[in-house]
Amino acid sequence: MRKKIAIIGSGFSGLSAAAYAAKFGCEVHVFEQHSQPGGRARQFSTNQGYVFDMGPSWYWMPDIIESFFTDFEFKAADFYRLESLDPQFEMIFSDDKINIPKDFDDLKSLFEEIESGAGLHLEKFMTSAKFKYEVGMKEFVNKPSYSWLEFASYKIAKSSLKLDLLSNFKDYVGKYFKNDKLRTLMEFPVIFLGASPDKIPALYSLMNYGGYGLGTHYPMGGFYQVVLAMKKVAEIQGAVFHFNHTVEKINVQKDKVTSLMINGELHDFDAVVASSDYHHSESLLPEEFRNYNEEYWKSRTFAPSCLIYYLGISEQITKLKHHTLFFENDLDEHIRSIYKEKKWPEKPLFYACCPSKSDPSVAPKGKENLFLLMPLAININDDEATRERYLKDMLNRLERHTGVSDLISKIEYKKSYCVKDFMADYNAYGGNAYGLANTLKQTAVLKPKIKNKKLNNLFYTGQLTVPGPGVPPAIISGRIVANEIIKLNLKTI
Template sequence: MKKKIAVIGSGFSGMSAASYLAKAGNEVHVFEKHSGPGGRARQFSTDQGFVFDMGPSWYWMPDIIENFFADFGYTGNDFFKLISLSPQFEIIFSDQKIEVPKDLSELISVFEGMEKGAGKQLQKFMHDAKFKYTVGMQNFVNKPCHNWKEFISPQLIKSALKLNLLTDFRSYVSKYFKSDKLRTIMEFPVIFLGASPKAIPALYSLMNYGGYALGTHYPMGGFYQLVLAMKLVAEKLGATFHFNHTVESINVEKGKVTSLKINGECSDFDFVIASSDYHHTETLLPIAFRNYDESYWGKKTFAPSSLIYYLGINEKLPNLKHHTLFFENQLDEHIDCIYEEKMWPENPLFYVCCPSKTDKSVAPRGKENLFLLMPLAISINDEEFIREKYLSKMLLRIEKHTGVKDIRSKIEYKKSYCVSDFISDYNAYGGNAYGLANTLGQTAVLKPKIRNKKLNNLFYAGQLTVPGPGVPPSIISGKVVANQIINSKF
């Protein structure tokens, strides 16, 4: 039976859910407060000719993204040109620069050159990581996680010990490598999961496989090309997008959602999927119908916020790669500032994306497009003078690396983005940038539920619920929730 369904938000989980629901023959409406799709993955252009992706820039787990397109008879190549970056990225230590090559065989050689025997250890690590990736991405992430019974199967029970669910990631990495630099290289991918390597289950070594083994990619034209492709898929299937439409309340009668108040007017729906911030979505409901109270959210471990700068530079900068990690300082010192001390780091680590090294369309000829990102604690003061202080710190280190003096004087365009912007633009709890951290106590069934406990026609998708933060998991989240509605009996 055809249902009228509202999707709140046009991020990756929202567009994914809309596509699967529309394919099943439903009338699907996507409501987005901004003027275009993508949520955190929006894009903007400047009068000077620069084009900036606002959020995601690491195209990892390409097979998961391809699975989305395949479900509708497409491939990513039908919409954009995807290239494999070589090197994948460069990491800058205080006394050494290390390129992570495109091919795993070359990375094995790099490891061996840094620590005797580390090449073979990397082979073993990746062999186990591939197993976790296969089991995890095929059997774990596609479950709605209503209860633990979903995970009782002969295959999962047989695989349990090899998944290292009860070992923390840092201890796990330390069993393989002695070098602090090699450990940092291996720990870096789980930063995307929003917690210290000491708090992340070793299961997530699957991230190393999804990144280092499957490669780091880039869609020409920017990450936003994936957004446009997913929107087009949903529209071809019949979904309708409504931009500049803010959902102001979720209306309830007789134990079910009946309508949404949007831009001052009410519209009736059979089902609602909220791919918007979970906590914010619940504030749109009467208190009696919320899954969780404020104390629940206050106890959760959130992924970091970020200080981001979008910079247009009026000349080319030598020695920068497409992705460069500035890790000259101690990783744990920065992590403690995020999760323990909740303060601005004295000696920060940060990341630079320079897509103009790969893509001529994102910057005018002879100029450079820079995206600077520094992870931060949520809910901290981010006044402009503090942002500028840290921009100066980052520019000094970029100058040292590139050999270019006084980069600040070469800035043709500048825009900062930080905690308060994540709150105002996305209603992000505490201004988080990546969602809820994938700690052991916040994994699978222990995450916020995808279904409202009191209203059987309200569901939640995105990075604050299963399977977790990141672009591929968000796409999967939309599919999982859509299937709950498609297979519902009410």
């Protein structure tokens, strides 16, 4: 008789866990409180004809995403068309702008123009980053991280010095590049790992390879196409999705989860995978069965929250690229506001995504789909007046960069999203947007465990457990949990 598995939430980790668990022969039911899959990667459309991805927009590490489909004898191309962006993105400084080319030789030439010798240093940096990527994304991240002994393989031991686990990322970048703009460019990818570059292990230079080395891509129709593709793969394996279904309680007897209370009704299961926010998932349990108490969560370093604006613009913004980073202000100052001062930044950086530059389906003809994002501290006071103040700042800087005047009068659709919304929609601890920071003290075995310590049939997956934040790690997280359930063969359930 097939074992019956419940998965709470249909973000990337939940979709992944559902597909793999169903492939392994389990009867899989996914319960999602919203009306569509995707979690933070949902999508919505407006009456004016705009289509907005709500969350992820950077398609990096394409090989990791492709490997998910390969595991089921598909290709990503079976479900969506992937475009390689050139330039990958544009970075705006107070006195300059840099376009990051798709071709690596062109990127080397750009670095050399900015700083003598930097082209060769980039080649050395990326060779090391590629090595870290191959070991990190193929060896490190696929471990369930119950114990450090899992990492005692010959390959990892042999590679340990080259992985730069004990160096911090900021100092590591500084060994290669002296120019402030190049250092900012190289430090940027780790910001959303959840800590300042001086707190992130240099191992995460693998992000530079996963981005700049493998390229920046865009799935036509929006990032939501990846969600729909993964859902389809899970359904082909036999997984069943239940939308508008909220899990209200996890019921326990002795050392097992026995059932879930869903929309006021009891449903029995042999095992449960919580891909919802880890802290929230544990709040559904009796207190004595939780892995971690409130003091534990208060002591963690979380990745940022953010302020997001979804804007429909009534005319084209000709000088704007698909991805643009506005770094006219000091990176370290903004980072301090997030992690040390925990306040709204005085001189913020922000990111603009304009997918209508590549995809005419996401905006009416002659108009633009504009997504603005500014990283913030979690648990910050969040009100509409403050949101609007920062919107005006971002629009003013967009106007200076593009030469388009009075952008605010050209907004025909506007929706904001911030800390309170992450809490309300995703039960996100502190309103975090990206999970736990990948600091050295919160890496691998030191992350929240993927298995409940007291209940042998309750597992956790997603950005608050291994391997960490980001779309590819979330996909890997779901696979790890499914493998752990199958390895146990549910004998103790």
